[in-house]
Amino acid sequence: MANPNGNHMIEIKNLDKWFGDLHALNNVNLTVQQGKVLVIIGPSGSGKSTLLRCINFLETPTGGEVRFMGNLFAENGKNLNSHRAEIGMVFQSFNLYAHLSVLDNIILALRVVKKVDRKTAKDIAMTQLEKVGIADKANKMPLQISGGQQQRAAIARALAMRPKLMLFDEPTSALDPEMIKEVLDVMMLLVKEGITMVIVTHEMGFARAAADEVIFMDYGRIVERNTPHGLFNNPKSDRTKLFLSQILNNN
């Protein structure tokens, strides 16, 4: 049942996720078009990260379905790993492989998952490291470089797999303020390249500049969905207004 338009990268229908008694996602419906950038905002505990992690099944949904390029995602499904290989993910805490150099971090999945030979994998890795501006750190261990550099390395690691979709889970939340910009700059580069992205972030300036669409989530539901201009300048729900005013007051 591939969709007729063929340009739905992600289709989420009636998604539910329970953590024990906590209803983390409550009947969420969402589509992401190819080439678009979707930013998810909302207070902590609103289900943003859970929604993101359900897209590549790092969390298994309790109910509902997720389609990637028209194909149904399923736990223990044969295509689970091959789908994940096409979806890059960037984590709040970077999660670079601690025992490997920056270069080997990027090479590992190319070798193990995509069966690329070592020389080609190294070329791909160096290209991506140059793109994110840390080619000179290729032989460093993750803990020897700054947080901003680690996150850029993590982005390069995801990009090296030639993903069709990139997921960002609060990529700048664990960073010192002076390093946020270098990571956002790299992400802006990807936006300009037209990569499909879903981004959970608290960086409202970035959301405004980069997003095609912004959704506001609260208590596991999508409260409001609009263009960045519409959502930030003319929020319809009181909950969104309150959240935005709190964020703006803090800044």
Add this chain to the structure above:
Amino acid sequence: MEKSERKSFKEQNKEFPWWLVIIGLVIIVTLLLIINTPTFNEAFLTMQVGISTTITITLIAYGISLLIGLIVGLGRVSSRVIAKNLATFYIEIIRGIPMLVLIFFTALVVIPGAIRLLSLIGEKFIEIGWTFVGEPLAGVNIRMVSMSFRAIVALSITYGAFSAEIFRAGIQSVHPGQMQAARSQGMSYRQAMSHVILPQAIRNVLPAIGNDFIAMLKDSSLVSVLAVRDVTHLARLYAGGSFRFTEAYSTLAVLYLSMTILLSLVVKYIERRISINGES
């Protein structure tokens, strides 16, 4: 300035391993006794043939126990109900029984039972006409299984449970984000385990694994109850025959002490190498 230098000299004195010097002295005194006193000399010569037995049994059993430990440890952290329960069952059984009892039980109950089962299976094969499989199986006899072999099996099974717990702790010490990152890139559980989790886990538990080796070297003395001719058994034989308990057991104690001290220095060295590499 001068004061702080003097203080650091004092600190250095505090750091100096006096305990090691004293142990070294004890070993040297015993060595001198062995060289100069005929009775100590006789005791040592009787025991020394057992050193290689002790070391061989320990090395082989330790290698097997690491293998068991890795597999059972992986089962312990598995999300599969059967694997997890089997692993936990094994670990709890072993940890709940004294090692001496386990050695008797494995050597005198489990292994003879397994041998009897094999020969029964062999007889069944002969009944259905598969003599080429049946005859060698039916011919196995408990007397063909040496006590050293049974001792190795007993030590491996026992220590397998201990190292399984070490590996489990090591795997759980790796940040869960590492597994998530690997899975998010499309690696299977097995690939993520072998390429991302285990390399970090094993590194974290290397000191514990080294200490386990030392512990096993000491516990290998228990197999002397099976009449395996290790150093402890030979010391008991010598003491029983000559009534020179002081000579026999002092030499035995110092023999174990020098082996374990040497090993623990090696473990400390490795530990330091790892922590330096980890920081650099």
